[in-house]
Amino acid sequence: MNKVHQARFFEQIAIMFGRGPKKPTEITERAQQVHELKRMANKVEVRAAILKAHEKPHGNTWRNRRWAFLLAVNLFFVVSFYFDIQILEGSLSASRLIGFHLIDLNSALQVMLAHKHIIVNLVIGTATVLAIWMLLGGRTFCSWVCPYHFVAEFAEKLHLWMAKKKLVSDQPMSRGLRTWFWAIFAFAALGTGYTVFEAISPTGILSRALIYGPGLALLWVAALLLFEVTFSRRAWCRYVCPIGLTYGVVGIVSPVRVKYTLQGCFHEGDCKKVCLVPHVLETVVKGRAVDTEVILGPDCTRCGACVDVCPTGSLKFDIKGLSKIL
Ligand code: SF4
Numbered sequence: 001m002n003k004v005h006q007a008r009f010f011e012q013i014a015i016m017f018g019r020g021p022k023k024p025t026e027i028t029e030r031a032q033q034v035h036e037l038k039r040m041a042n043k044v045e046v047r048a049a050i051l052k053a054h055e056k057p058h059g060n061t062w063r064n065r066r067w068a069f070l071l072a073v074n075l076f077f078v079v080s081f082y083f084d085i086q087i088l089e090g091s092l093s094a095s096r097l098i099g100f101h102l103i104d105l106n107s108a109l110q111v112m113l114a115h116k117h118i119i120v121n122l123v124i125g126t127a128t129v130l131a132i133w134m135l136l137g138g139r140t141f142c143s144w145v146c147p148y149h150f151v152a153e154f155a156e157k158l159h160l161w162m163a164k165k166k167l168v169s170d171q172p173m174s175r176g177l178r179t180w181f182w183a184i185f186a187f188a189a190l191g192t193g194y195t196v197f198e199a200i201s202p203t204g205i206l207s208r209a210l211i212y213g214p215g216l217a218l219l220w221v222a223a224l225l226l227f228e229v230t231f232s233r234r235a236w237c238r239y240v241c242p243i244g245l246t247y248g249v250v251g252i253v254s255p256v257r258v259k260y261t262l263q264g265c266f267h268e269g270d271c272k273k274v275c276l277v278p279h280v281l282e283t284v285v286k287g288r289a290v291d292t293e294v295i296l297g298p299d300c301t302r303c304g305a306c307v308d309v310c311p312t313g314s315l316k317f318d319i320k321g322l323s324k325i326l
């Protein structure tokens with residue numbers, strides 16, 4: 001990793017914890033050349049090329065794959081419980097797959113903090129989960145597995161529709177809040193001896209409701225969704241949920257990531273509009289890319305929405321050391 005990429009790597013971690021993206025101070029020579037060529041390009045020709053690129057409406061290939069996977073994982077738990085198939089037991093917070101204990105990293109952390117000691121069985125249970133998400137990209141859990149992400153996507157569509165009609169407007173908050181909430185929930189578990197976050201986590205509530213049947217806790221999930229529709233777009237995932245931050249840290253060195261290629265990009269920013277974490281796409285702003293190819297930061301949920309929407313194929317999934325996978 002050269003100096004420019006090293007600086008960007010650490011900057012992306014700081015951004016994940018809440019720091020705002022800044023204009024890069026160091027850019028590779030080859031990227032500077034591309035930036036310069038783009039600055040000198042004929043505006044009329046660029047406009048015509050943009051219109052041509054947008055002629056064909058974009059597909060939803062990755063979204064469809066992701067929804068299919070997310071529903072399959074969650075339904076697998078339901079079917080397994082309903083038919084008492086002992087291949088998979090439990091919920092997303094803690095489960096057993098063919099005898100292997102799988103424990104959500106954040107839940108395990110909360111339990112150990114509440115009990116104030118390291119529980120060996122929990123460490124073993126989280127090891128497999130840690131390995132899986134380190135390989136697949138930490139926050140892949142969010143967009144490919146979390147049931148709250150799925151329902152929040154529909155709430156987001158409603159919010160955007162209402163915002164277009166000027167019925168609501170998004171109230172963005174500080175992203176640093178999520179880091180504070182992470183610490184607050186950790187101290188709450190330590191101080192009270194209870195896994196406080198687990199009681200209010202919409203991920204756990206929805207997963208348990210799907211498997212064991214609905215309960216009053218669903219009212220809390222409905223209130224969160226109402227807040228997101230009427231007040232702040234994707235507020236829970238963007239500003240509160242500690243699971244997202246935990247998995248973001250897990251995915252820092254993941255080989256599965258989204259790669260940006262500077263050359264063909266028109267910088268019109270469609271990708272940022274559909275992204276849950278648009279700060280990871282700061283690199284697509286004209287003049288910001290530090291190299292001709294840039295890997296998006298660990299807060300990216302690998303949802304593929306930007307890959308679907310990009311008219312020039314400048315954003316693609318990539319596996320480190322292997323070729324592009326679309
Ligand atoms: S941030 Fe939390 S609620 Fe949002 S998708 Fe990730 S795990 Fe689910």
Ligand code: SF4
Nearest residue numbers: 275300301303304306
């Ligand atoms: S950068 Fe792309 S893949 Fe990552 S979260 Fe945003 S839209 Fe999804």
